[in-house]
Amino acid sequence: MRNSFLRILVLALIISSLGVLSIYSSTYQKEGTPWQDIHKRQLLWLIIGLACFFMASQFNYRKLWDANYFIYGLALFFLFLVFVLGIIRLGAQRWLRFAWFNFQPSEFAKLAVIIFLARYFSRKSIDDISLLSGKFGIFRGIILPFIFVAVPMFLIIEQPDLGSGLMLLLVFVSLLYLTNVRLKYIFTLMIILLFPLPFFWHFLRDYQKQRLLVFLNPNIDPLGAGYTVIQSRIAIGSGGFWGRGWLSGTQSQLYFLPESHTDFIFATFSEQWGFLGSSLLLLLFFLIIREGFMIAQRTQDSFGRLLAYGISLLLALQVFINIAMNMGLAPVVGLPLPLMSYGGSSVLVTFIALGILVNIDRTRSVF
Amino acid sequence: MERKNILTFLIIAMFLSLFVALANLDLLQGDKFRRLSDSNCIRLIEQLGARGNILDRNAEIIVDNKISYDVLLLPQELDELDRILNGVSRILEVEAKDLKAAFRRNYFSSSIPVTIASNIDLKKAILLGEYKLDEPSIIIQPRPLRHYPYGSLASHVIGYVNEIDRWRLTKLEDYGYKTKDIVGFGGVEEKYDYYLRQEEGGLSVEVNHRGKFMRVLGFEPPRNGRDIQLTLDLKIQKIAEEALSDRKGSVILMDPQSGEILALANYPNFNPAVFVSKRTRLIAGLFNNPDSPLINRAISSSYPPASIFKIVVASAGLELKKINLFSSFLCRGSTMIGARRFSCWDVHGVQDIIAALAHSCDVFFYKTGLLVGSQNIHDYALRLGLAKSSGLELPYETSGFIPSPLWRKINKFQNWFDGDTANFSIGQGDCLISPLQAANMMAVFANGGYLPSPYIIKAVGALDLSAKKKKMLKVPFKKSTFEIISRGLRAVVSNPRGTGNYLSGLGIAVAGKTGTAQVSRGATHAWFAGFFPYEQPKYVICVFLENGGPGHAAVVIAKQIIEAMHKQALI
Numbered sequence: 001m002r003n004s005f006l007r008i009l010v011l012a013l014i015i016s017s018l019g020v021l022s023i024y025s026s027t028y029q030k031e032g033t034p035w036q037d038i039h040k041r042q043l044l045w046l047i048i049g050l051a052c053f054f055m056a057s058q059f060n061y062r063k064l065w066d067a068n069y070f071i072y073g074l075a076l077f078f079l080f081l082v083f084v085l086g087i088i089r090l091g092a093q094r095w096l097r098f099a100w101f102n103f104q105p106s107e108f109a110k111l112a113v114i115i116f117l118a119r120y121f122s123r124k125s126i127d128d129i130s131l132l133s134g135k136f137g138i139f140r141g142i143i144l145p146f147i148f149v150a151v152p153m154f155l156i157i158e159q160p161d162l163g164s165g166l167m168l169l170l171v172f173v174s175l176l177y178l179t180n181v182r183l184k185y186i187f188t189l190m191i192i193l194l195f196p197l198p199f200f201w202h203f204l205r206d207y208q209k210q211r212l213l214v215f216l217n218p219n220i221d222p223l224g225a226g227y228t229v230i231q232s233r234i235a236i237g238s239g240g241f242w243g244r245g246w247l248s249g250t251q252s253q254l255y256f257l258p259e260s261h262t263d264f265i266f267a268t269f270s271e272q273w274g275f276l277g278s279s280l281l282l283l284l285f286f287l288i289i290r291e292g293f294m295i296a297q298r299t300q301d302s303f304g305r306l307l308a309y310g311i312s313l314l315l316a317l318q319v320f321i322n323i324a325m326n327m328g329l330a331p332v333v334g335l336p337l338p339l340m341s342y343g344g345s346s347v348l349v350t351f352i353a354l355g356i357l358v359n360i361d362r363t364r365s366v367f
Numbered sequence: 368m369e370r371k372n373i374l375t376f377l378i379i380a381m382f383l384s385l386f387v388a389l390a391n392l393d394l395l396q397g398d399k400f401r402r403l404s405d406s407n408c409i410r411l412i413e414q415l416g417a418r419g420n421i422l423d424r425n426a427e428i429i430v431d432n433k434i435s436y437d438v439l440l441l442p443q444e445l446d447e448l449d450r451i452l453n454g455v456s457r458i459l460e461v462e463a464k465d466l467k468a469a470f471r472r473n474y475f476s477s478s479i480p481v482t483i484a485s486n487i488d489l490k491k492a493i494l495l496g497e498y499k500l501d502e503p504s505i506i507i508q509p510r511p512l513r514h515y516p517y518g519s520l521a522s523h524v525i526g527y528v529n530e531i532d533r534w535r536l537t538k539l540e541d542y543g544y545k546t547k548d549i550v551g552f553g554g555v556e557e558k559y560d561y562y563l564r565q566e567e568g569g570l571s572v573e574v575n576h577r578g579k580f581m582r583v584l585g586f587e588p589p590r591n592g593r594d595i596q597l598t599l600d601l602k603i604q605k606i607a608e609e610a611l612s613d614r615k616g617s618v619i620l621m622d623p624q625s626g627e628i629l630a631l632a633n634y635p636n637f638n639p640a641v642f643v644s645k646r647t648r649l650i651a652g653l654f655n656n657p658d659s660p661l662i663n664r665a666i667s668s669s670y671p672p673a674s675i676f677k678i679v680v681a682s683a684g685l686e687l688k689k690i691n692l693f694s695s696f697l698c699r700g701s702t703m704i705g706a707r708r709f710s711c712w713d714v715h716g717v718q719d720i721i722a723a724l725a726h727s728c729d730v731f732f733y734k735t736g737l738l739v740g741s742q743n744i745h746d747y748a749l750r751l752g753l754a755k756s757s758g759l760e761l762p763y764e765t766s767g768f769i770p771s772p773l774w775r776k777i778n779k780f781q782n783w784f785d786g787d788t789a790n791f792s793i794g795q796g797d798c799l800i801s802p803l804q805a806a807n808m809m810a811v812f813a814n815g816g817y818l819p820s821p822y823i824i825k826a827v828g829a830l831d832l833s834a835k836k837k838k839m840l841k842v843p844f845k846k847s848t849f850e851i852i853s854r855g856l857r858a859v860v861s862n863p864r865g866t867g868n869y870l871s872g873l874g875i876a877v878a879g880k881t882g883t884a885q886v887s888r889g890a891t892h893a894w895f896a897g898f899f900p901y902e903q904p905k906y907v908i909c910v911f912l913e914n915g916g917p918g919h920a921a922v923v924i925a926k927q928i929i930e931a932m933h934k935q936a937l938i
Contacts, residue, residue, distance in 0.1 A: 237392040237400025250408040254575035275393035
């Protein structure tokens with residue numbers, strides 16, 4: 001259907017243009033060319049992203065079924081590479097340096113895991129072409145796929161990128177819920193996961209522990225870990241109804257808000273455009289996610305449907321957690337706001353994912 | 368329900384919760400966050416106005432302000448700070464270490480500029496001003512400081528300025544005073560602080576997250592305080608202080624026709640500049656000095672009036688017709704009152720009222736006093752302005768004290784005897800007056816029957832207050848009473864054996880009365896209160912020396928003053 005293609009394209013373009021505006025506003029005053037050119041780089045990524053979007057929308061998603069082990073393997077390979085050679089940046093080893101850009105494999109891994117899970121749960125019985133997942137026992141329904149998710153998840157959390165790691169887990173649990181796997185298995189998994197949480201506490205880095213504590217009460221450390229949340233809430237709140245106007249937000253313009261062009265871009269945006277602009281942005285995100293869910297619902301092919309659900313869920317969860325974290329409703333974990341935050345890998349992967357969505361909608365009539 | 372629908376509802380619920388949270392932050396708490404945002408990036412730099420000047424009657428400056436420069440710095444990151452402090456230390460020729468110590472000492476909060484150096488001279492301030500072009504976080508704040516071109520001259524009239532104390536703050540908070548404000552203490556500075564006081568202005572600037580200056584948002588110019596013009600005449604004031612030099616006591620010169628104070632000098636006095644330069648050792652010295660240099664003796668202390676009080680007794684006697692110009696008493700050097708012998712300071716022989724005033728004969732006044740009665744003496748003293756404060760605009764004026772039999776009965780449970788009346792008649796015993804009251808009383812005889820309300824403020828700002836002053840009070844005595852007493856006062860000087868004869872031969876006819884007050888410990892207090900020129904009185908003078916010896920000592924000083932005034936053609 002050309003309609004969904006156009007709608008998703010327009011929505012994604014609007015959101016990412018707002019992103020470029022916000023990136024510009026929060027960095028144009030900083031000294032040094034790398035900072036001042038950052039919005040141009042984002043624009044370049046956007047163009048490449050659009051190209052990828054067109055390509056992915058033309059590329060038959062069924063081929064991903066076949067390529068799925070390759071993609072999963074590639075993602076693992078990159079993650080492992082980061083694990084081994086990762087360069088330290090921003091206190092985290094999340095990047096692979098290529099010729100002129102940094103590649104963030106965790107972004108790619110999110111998509112790879114979704115493709116893998118979609119294929120895993122949409123295999124059909126040879127006897128009666130019903131979905132196998134309904135007959136899965138606890139091992140094949142939960143444990144085996146969990147292992148496949150846990151390996152990249154572990155590598156990502158180890159980077160350390162708690163946010164993206166947990167994102168994988170959340171997408172996994174919601175996909176499990178969407179397939180026919182029995183509810184009691186899912187609950188068992190949740191309990192098993194929740195039970196050792198206190199032990200995981202000890203494996204968290206100090207700054208991660210601090211962030212979680214600060215989430216409970218930002219004022220325990222107003223100049224340290226709590227600083228970002230406090231400043232971000234001030235930025236959002238000071239926007240009021242109309243906002244302070246583009247390039248006029250003092251929180252982001254005068255750098256009181258850290259990471260104002262990446263993880264906290266929502267606060268930057270909200271300070272300048274106020275309640276009105278932020279509500280509109282929420283609406284735009286909602287519309288694009290709704291588009292994804294609609295595609296999933298009208299797709300007959302179970303692989304395509306699960307894939308569409310997975311992609312939409314990934315988007316929805318990232319948007320929700322990121323914005324909630326901006327407003328101090330979720331702990332600060334490193335998660336970009338899709339399409340808005342600065343970062344080539346995130347833009348690229350999001351556009352590819354949207355392209356796949358469009359392609360699912362286009363190809364579904366074949367079946 | 369199908370699982371996918373539940374999931375869809377969950378997603379919608381998530382977005383709705385985000386929306387609600389957004390509304391909460393933006394709409395419900397928006398104002399609070401806007402304030403927080405402003406306090407993040409807006410710094411206020413106060414700009415000080417100058418306190419009003421204090422001028423003499425000819426608009427000559429007694430106190431003004433000198434501008435000194437303070438260097439302040441917006442708090443910011445450490446490495447940035449080091450760099451700036453190094454630059455400042457090169458210009459000020461102060462060690463960067465000291466500046467850093469000052470910064471740490473004065474640091475209060477990240478939102479308040481910190482003083483790193485104060486009182487730098489103009490040349491360095493200009494150099495720093497150039498450096499400020501590169502480092503806009505430096506603030507050079509002109510700070511007008513009280514400047515006293517004549518040092519301690521008229522210090523008790525002026526008072527001094529210092530940081531507000533807790534007691535004053537509680538009283539003045541409602542009028543916009545805050546902690547650390549500089550306010551006046553004593554004298555005009557205290558009484559007229561509200562007018563002299565400057566209004567602060569300020570600069571609001573925007574800083575970034577490192578505290579670095581970004582731009583100026585607004586400016587409100589400071590307003591200077593209002594000038595206050597006094598009735599003091601600087602020339603006469605100087606003459607009075609030079610004559611008093613380092614003898615403990617007071618000198619007051621007053622215009623008997625209007626009540627304007629022309630000079631008011633005290634010793635020991637103080638230099639108000641020590642409060643400006645915060646020389647703690649000297650300030651402590653002022654407070655601990657047993658001679659209390661901060662006390663304005665002329666109006667805040669009261670002493671036995673001694674022979675000066677004889678004017679009161681004479682007026683009462685004449686008014687009540689107990690004596691007249693022709694009554695006389697015989698002075699044999701002493702007289703018996705009851706069982707006790709009251710002596711005179713000399714043997715005067717037959718004395719009428721003129722001679723008695725001229726010689727200050729005690730026996731004459733013992734007898735007159737007994738004829739008049741103590742209650743009448745008390746009443747007439749009150750009519751001449753004693754026992755109540757004169758209403759001068761300076762703070763801490765004493766009302767003095769005049770006893771009466773009733774007071775004695777009530778407060779001391781003692782009877783009043785004739786001996787007490789005798790003592791009272793020569794201004795000893797319990798009665799106390801301030802030098803200002805002595806001058807005021809003398810003014811009544813100088814101007815022929817009007818009790819002035821002395822004043823010292825001529826104008827506040829552009830507003831001339833002399834027209835708004837209280838009218839002089841008519842003293843309801845007979846004309847002859849004033850004439851007779853004036854003649855007596857003139858005889859004090861003109862009579863070759865008069866106690867103030869030292870003042871004759873000045874070329875100016877002076878009239879007045881001396882006094883020698885006996886005190887329980889130490890030398891006597893010396894008084895001289897008078898007026899001149901006798902025919903057309905322009906000046907009332909009161910010289911008082913605390914433990915200064917016989918009245919003659921005060922006459923000597925009065926002579927110096929009148930001589931100097933005559934030489935400078937002020938009379």
